[in-house]
Amino acid sequence: MTEKKVYLNGEYLPLSEAKISVLDRGFLFGDGVYEVIPAYSGRLFCLEAHLQRLSNSLNAIRLSVPFDTAQWLDILQPLLIEGDAQYIYLQITRGVAGKRDHAFPEQCEATVFAMCSAIAPFEHQQGVKAITLDDVRWQLCNIKATTLLGNILLRQQAIDSGCVEAILIKDGYATEGAASNVFAVIDNVLVTPPLSNEILPGITRDVIIDLAQTNGLSLREQAISLETLQSASEIWLTSSTREILPVITLDNKPVGNGQVGEVWQTMQQFFQDYKRVVS
Ligand code: PDD
Numbered sequence: 001m002t003e004k005k006v007y008l009n010g011e012y013l014p015l016s017e018a019k020i021s022v023l024d025r026g027f028l029f030g031d032g033v034y035e036v037i038p039a040y041s042g043r044l045f046c047l048e049a050h051l052q053r054l055s056n057s058l059n060a061i062r063l064s065v066p067f068d069t070a071q072w073l074d075i076l077q078p079l080l081i082e083g084d085a086q087y088i089y090l091q092i093t094r095g096v097a098g099k100r101d102h103a104f105p106e107q108c109e110a111t112v113f114a115m116c117s118a119i120a121p122f123e124h125q126q127g128v129k130a131i132t133l134d135d136v137r138w139q140l141c142n143i144k145a146t147t148l149l150g151n152i153l154l155r156q157q158a159i160d161s162g163c164v165e166a167i168l169i170k171d172g173y174a175t176e177g178a179a180s181n182v183f184a185v186i187d188n189v190l191v192t193p194p195l196s197n198e199i200l201p202g203i204t205r206d207v208i209i210d211l212a213q214t215n216g217l218s219l220r221e222q223a224i225s226l227e228t229l230q231s232a233s234e235i236w237l238t239s240s241t242r243e244i245l246p247v248i249t250l251d252n253k254p255v256g257n258g259q260v261g262e263v264w265q266t267m268q269q270f271f272q273d274y275k276r277v278v279s
Contacts (some may be wrong), residue, residue: 001201003121004081004115004116004209005078006018006079006113006114006115007075007076007078007079007112007113007115007140008020008111008112008113008242009111009112010099010112010115012078012079015115018113020096020111020113021096022099023096023097023098023099023100024093024095024096024111024244025093025094025095025096025097025105025108026085026091026093026094027093028100029102029147030146030147030148030149031061031093031094031146031147032061032091032092032093032094032111032145032146033054033057033058033060033061033063033091033143033144033145033146034057034089034090034091034092034144034146035050035053035054035057035088035089035090035144036049036087036088036089036090036239036240036241037050037076037087037088037090037240038086038087038119038240038241039080039085039086039087039088039116039279040084040085040275040276040279041084041279042080042240042278042279043278044073044076044077044080044088045240045275045278046203046207046278047069047072047073047278048069049203049206050203051069051072053144053203054090054092054144054203056142056143057143057144057145058092058157060140060143061094061143061145062133063092063094063110066092066110066112068204069219075087075114076090076114078113078260079114079116080116081116081118083118085118085119085121086116086117086119087116087117087119087240087241088114088115088116089114089115089116089117090112090113090114091111091112091113091114091146091179092110092111092112092113093107093110093111093146094108094110094111095109095110095111096108096109096111096221099124107172107231119241122243122245125248125260126248126260127236127245127246127247127248128163128164128165128245128246128247128248128249129162129163129164129247129248129252129261130158130163130164130165130166130167130235130237130247130249130251131157131158131161131163131166131167131250131251131252132166132167132168132169132174132226132250132251133154133157133158133166133167133169134168134169134170135154135167135168135169135170135175135198136150136153136154137150137151137154137168138150139197139198140185140197141175141197141198141199141200142195142196142198142199142200142201144200151178151179152178154166154168154178155178155179158178163249164245165177165178165179165180165237165245165247166178167229167235167237167247167250169180169226170198172224172225172226173193173223173224173225173226174192174193174223174224174226174229175198175199176193176198176199176200176202177237177239179239180197180202180237180238180239180242180245181200181204181237181238181239182203182235182236182237182238183195183203183208183234183235183236183237183238183244184224184225184228184229184232184234184235184236185232185233185234185235185256185261185263186224186228186231186232186233188218188233188263189218189219189220190208190212190217190218190219190220190263190267191219191220191221191222191224192208192209192219192220192221192222192224193204193221193222193223193224194221194222194223195221202238202239202240203240203245204238204239204240204244205220205238207271207274208210208238208244208267208271209221211267211270211271211274212267215266217263217266217267219232229250230250230251230253232255232256233255233256233257233261233263234246234247234255234256234261234263234264235247235250235255236264236267243271244264244267244268244271246260246261246264248260267276
């Protein structure tokens with residue numbers, strides 16, 4: 001099997017030949033941002049929205065956007081591999097500085113890296129287990145930063161407890177998953193926490209909100225307390241790589257009747273249809 005090609009600073013290289021300096025600030029400080037862009041049937045899904053979020057993340061860390069949409073498309077398209085569902089991982093760091101110093105270097109060229117991977121088929125239909133954990137992360141969760149130590153420690157704690165994801169609780173309210181946004185069905189209304197610096201503005205979250213609105217499902221962007229979450233009839237986790245994941249057990253207790261819910265089944269159908277239309 002030929003090794004997959006990745007993009008690094010203007011070149012396409014076999015993965016094993018793509019190397020960065022140990023002085024890269026992404027390596028030393030996690031000083032960078034990233035995107036995960038799904039592609040279905042060879043077409044990038046919601047590309048504009050992902051690039052807009054990338055631009056917001058770059059602005060937030062005071063880096064400028066190196067390419068326009070057409071240039072990004074030229075860079076990313078050749079990375080797409082055979083297969084139905086894939087995703088592009090795209091990372092931009094502040095680049096290689098002359099020495100390790102927390103402050104920004106005066107001159108530095110951003111490191112741009114991208115690769116494509118298959119999206120592993122996931123057992124959506126049966127639902128997954130989640131636990132709630134204290135949201136111990138920082139106050140800039142709206143930036144899609146590579147600095148993910150908080151998220152990975154929380155996700156690992158969930159895995160260690162036999163769960164697929166941690167739902168994070170801050171001051172008594174759900175923020176998001178360790179690597180996903182959260183939705184709950186409460187009194188037949190689909191509810192998701194409003195955008196703020198405490199959550200990532202998920203692209204899948206946006207698609208679901210649009211689909212709910214166009215199809216006449218009741219939806220509210222509203223804070224969800226832990227007690228409300230515990231009494232929800234359905235809980236979902238959403239992300240670009242896992243789409244809409246129904247949670248059937250929260251902290252070892254069944255969510256609703258412990259089965260995948262009807263609202264999820266409806267939304268899942270809308271989402272799959274939408275993917276087909278835009279791909
Ligand atoms: N993560 N919140 C967090 C903290 C995330 O890391 C993610 C996605 C989301 C969902 O965003 P989107 O719908 O745009 O994928 C929410 C990606 C998949 C990752 O880090 O691999």
